[in-house]
Amino acid sequence: MLQFFTTKFGGNNVLGILFFLLLGGLTTSWGQTPSTGDLIKVHNANQTEISSISNPEDGMLIYNEDTGQINFFSGSNWVAPSNESKTLVLNRASNGNNNLIVNSTNTYYDFPVNATHELSNTGGIYQTLGNGRIRVNQAGTYFMSAAFSVRDMPSGDTKYIIGLFINGALRGYLSRGFASLPNRDWWGTSGTIIYPLRANDEVRFRYVVNNNGSPLDAVFVNIGITQL
Structure with missing residues (x-):
């Protein structure tokens, strides 16, 4: 099929032979398992170091040690290309006597869910720091939800x-x-919010229940975050 190659060595025929030899070398190379020396190594850094890079240019690549992903500079932010959804789900369920919903009048308390209650954490941009506390490692607009329910x-x-x-x-x-109940009973509430976040922002989900300091038994506690 390579009809443009001849055994003559004059003029453009030399270029044809060189191209044939190069093509043969590439075919041999593609047919073999690449070695370490054949691969490209990009610089690696943690999120703090990446965020402090001065004057990055569009398309620059770096390996994010904190998220385990390649990041590229999109013109305004370092982002991780991925087809995977970027979602965090925390859930804690119980029907027992747990006294999880502690309270005092008009006082905020952290949602009692942490990293041990993660049902899903995809996209490599969320770090659960503690009860109700999550760090977001990528700037963007986020859809956030939270809910809790008690049985008493x-x-x-x-x-x-x-x-x-x-x-x-x-x-x-x-x-x-205000929860208005005629008798002691099961009750719950939930809500959502959409809000823009910056890289390394810490979001904290907190609740207030005015029950005169008497703790309540949680049926479930849930937090969900998705990058839009």
């Missing part, structure tokens, strides 16, 4: 709040109101 909410009007804190400051309410 008292009768009467009981104030409740689910609040979102970012870097220690209250930024929004996912849910807020």
Whole structure:
């Protein structure tokens, strides 16, 4: 099929022979398992070091040691190309006497879920730091949800709040109101919020339940975050 090659060595025929030899070498190389020396090594750094890089250019690559992913600079942020969803789900369920929902009047407490309660953590951008505390390693817009339920909410009007804190400051309410029950009963609340976050922002999900300091038994506690 390579009809443009001849045994003559004049003019463009030399170029044809050289191309044939090069093609043969590439075919041999492609048919073999690559060795370490054949691979490209990009620089590696942790998230703090990456964020401090001055004047990065579009398309630059670096290996993020904290997330275990290649990041590229998109013009404004270092991002990780991935077809995988970037979602975190924390869930804790119980029907026992657990006294998880501690409280005092008009006081915020952290959601009692942490890394041991992760059901899903995909995309390499979330780090669960402690109860209700999550660090986001990539800038973007995030859809966030939280919920909790108890089996022994008292009768009467009981104030409740689910609040979102970012870097220690209250930024929004996912849910807020009064539970009005004729008798002690099962009760729950949930809410969502969409908010832009920067790389290394810490989000904190906290609740208020005014039950005069008497702890309540949680049925479930849930946090979900998805990058949009």
